[in-house]
Amino acid sequence: TQTAKGHFIENIIKEDLAENKNNGRVVTRFPPEPNGFLHIGHAKSICLNFKMAQQFNGTCNLRFDDSNPAKEKQIYIDSIKSTVKWLGFDYNTPFHASDYFDALHDFAVELIKNGKAYVCSLSADEMKELRGTLTEPGKDSPHRDRSVEENLDLFRRMKAGEFDEGTHTLRAKIDMTSPNINMRDPVIYRVKKAPHPRTGDKWCIYPMYDFTHCISDALEGITHSLCSLEFEDHRPLYDWILDNITIPCHPQQIEFARMNINYTVLSKRKLQRLVSEGLVTGWDDPRLPTLEGLRRRGYTPAAIRNFCDAIGVSKKESRIDMGLLESCLRDDLNENSPRVMGVTRPLKVTLENYPEGQTEILEAMNHPQKPEAGKRGVSFSKHLYVEQDDFMEDPPKKFFRLGPGREVRLRAAYLITCKEIIKNEAGEVIELICTYDPETRGGTAPDGRKVKGTIHWVNAQDCIDAQVRLYDRLFKDENPEKDGQDFVENINPDSLEILEHAKLERNLEKAEPEAVYQFERLGYFCLDSKESTPEKPVFNRTVTLRDTWAK
Ligand code: ATP
Numbered sequence: 084t085q086t087a088k089g090h091f092i093e094n095i096i097k098e099d100l101a102e103n104k105n106n107g108r109v110v111t112r113f114p115p116e117p118n119g120f121l122h123i124g125h126a127k128s129i130c131l132n133f134k135m136a137q138q139f140n141g142t143c144n145l146r147f148d149d150s151n152p153a154k155e156k157q158i159y160i161d162s163i164k165s166t167v168k169w170l171g172f173d174y175n176t177p178f179h180a181s182d183y184f185d186a187l188h189d190f191a192v193e194l195i196k197n198g199k200a201y202v203c204s205l206s207a208d209e210m211k212e213l214r215g216t217l218t219e220p221g222k223d224s225p226h227r228d229r230s231v232e233e234n235l236d237l238f239r240r241m242k243a244g245e246f247d248e249g250t251h252t253l254r255a256k257i258d259m260t261s262p263n264i265n266m267r268d269p270v271i272y273r274v275k276k277a278p279h280p281r282t283g284d285k286w287c288i289y290p291m292y293d294f295t296h297c298i299s300d301a302l303e304g305i306t307h308s309l310c311s312l313e314f315e316d317h318r319p320l321y322d323w324i325l326d327n328i329t330i331p332c333h334p335q336q337i338e339f340a341r342m343n344i345n346y347t348v349l350s351k352r353k354l355q356r357l358v359s360e361g362l363v364t365g366w367d368d369p370r371l372p373t374l375e376g377l378r379r380r381g382y383t384p385a386a387i388r389n390f391c392d393a394i395g396v397s398k399k400e401s402r403i404d405m406g407l408l409e410s411c412l413r414d415d416l417n418e419n420s421p422r423v424m425g426v427t428r429p430l431k432v433t434l435e436n437y438p439e440g441q442t443e444i445l446e447a448m449n450h451p452q453k454p455e456a457g458k459r460g461v462s463f464s465k466h467l468y469v470e471q472d473d474f475m476e477d478p479p480k481k482f483f484r485l486g487p488g489r490e491v492r493l494r495a496a497y498l499i500t501c502k503e504i505i506k507n508e509a510g511e512v513i514e515l516i517c518t519y520d521p522e523t524r525g526g527t528a529p530d531g532r533k534v535k536g537t538i539h540w541v542n543a544q545d546c547i548d549a550q551v552r553l554y555d556r557l558f559k560d561e562n563p564e565k566d567g568q569d570f571v572e573n574i575n576p577d578s579l580e581i582l583e584h585a586k587l588e589r590n591l592e593k594a595e596p597e598a599v600y601q602f603e604r605l606g607y608f609c610l611d612s613k614e615s616t617p618e619k620p621v622f623n624r625t626v627t628l629r630d631t632w633a634k
Pocket residue numbers: 113114115116117123124125127128309310311340341342343349350351352
């Protein structure tokens with residue numbers, strides 16, 4: 084469905100504009116229910132709706148589908164607002180389905196007056212009994228033929244709070260034998276004695292999703308109502324409601340496939356379970372695919388938007404490789420993040436021929452491919468740290484790092500040679516005694532000798548001690564629910580590794596949350612926005628430098 088001309092929704096809109104349908108207007112909306120935090124699947128819908136509006140000079144509304152007061156909270160509303168902005172999309176004042184409660188009520192009364200809706204007094208179980216199945220038609224409710232007067236009176240009394248929850252509902256009178264179960268006299272209003280965050284206790288009846296959604300769309304003059312495929316079977320009801328009330332606008336519902344990604348779950352209900360069972364630290368745990376989690380991890384809005392572009396829009400469900408999301412992220416970070424040096428598993432290096440007490444400032448490029456990104460000073464002394472992994476006591480020939488007698492280049496500094504190894508009682512190497520060649524400042528030897536390996540380092544006498552958190556896939560299996568397994572059984576026990584005493588160059592003192600740095604040779608990292616303190620900085624690894632998952 085992805086053609087050179089654009090995806091299928093783009094093409095539908097172009098055709099509509101060519102025919103001057105909707106007087107040439109394009110109005111879309113992103114309609115989250117504020118019952119949880121947004122995840123990357125929502126980003127697909129946000130990007131699609133806002134980009135269609137941008138591309139065709141239209142508008143896109145942010146609308147809170149807040150018709151179920153039992154599950155909705157202000158913290159979700161606040162988070163959704165800021166997340167949509169963070170992703171880079173502008174909306175005017177957000178809309179709320181609850182702003183339409185009066186109008187929705189009046190449309191319900193109109194349906195009753197026209198004999199198109201009735202009050203049903205069956206319990207939920209009785210109603211279910213009569214609803215039938217996919218293969219078996221439903222049966223009419225005994226209350227289906229109540230008179231208009233009786234229905235108006237009962238509905239008024241529902242609204243006045245005379246009835247308990249679960250005793251009465253208002254149902255659209257459509258067809259109990261329809262092959263589409265959504266059309267078997269769906270409930271459009273129910274009694275719910277819960278205050279609403281926006282309308283307080285004005286209402287004790289609330290409209291159902293299918294009734295609220297199409298009317299909200301029409302009241303806002305939405306032209307193209309884009310939703311995920313599971314609403315395809317609801318489209319006849321969407322159209323039926325708008326066809327049976329007096330409303331001048333009839334948006335076109337168009338369905339597209341939801342985003343699925345391997346090694347994770349994308350459903351508020353499942354994410355909620357991970358949070359409430361304490362399997363992650365909260366909705367913004369950097370391992371989660373929530374947009375707040377990804378943001379805290381260091382994902383950039385551009386990377387997420389590019390990913391949504393890359394996967395396209397179609398009607399076919401598929402599971403996208405997490406590697407593609409990470410590769411979109413690396414492309415952006417490689418281009419835009421400044422380089423710094425940090426050592427995650429420090430090994431002491433002492434330069435025996437460097438004067439004790441002396442410090443010098445060396446210049447390092449902030450971005451090797453972008454001289455315009457400038458240079459920074461990094462301090463150097465007799466006492467350094469290098470990465471434990473960059474030393475081997477008995478290295479193979481192709482190990483171009485440190486080993487006994489071997490020479491390497493310290494990035495932006497000098498060539499050093501390992502002279503002596505110091506071990507602790509357990510036999511572990513705890514320090515390297517090296518010499519440095521004062522003629523090689525900046526990294527090149529005047530005598531032209533070739534030194535292949537370049538490693539990163541920090542000045543042990545002028546660095547930051549930080550906690551570094553390394554994240555891995557949250558689930559062990561590509562499909563966390565494979566063979567019908569409960570996804571929580573499939574959690575990767577090694578999804579978080581904490582390194583308590585990483586040593587980072589002092590320049591990182593001014594790091595801000597969400598500003599991602601490339602720690603040379605290690606990956607991309609950013610300051611944690613929640614648990615970092617000036618005394619104990621915490622850095623999250625956003626993503627590794629290369630795809631270490633490629634099989
Ligand atoms: P979830 O199933 O995770 O609870 P939802 O569909 O209930 O999500 P809503 O708040 O109702 O979440 O969704 C707002 C919009 O985001 C809807 O139009 C929905 O179709 C869309 N959306 C949700 N998840 C995805 C996804 N994985 N891919 C694409 N669009 C999605």
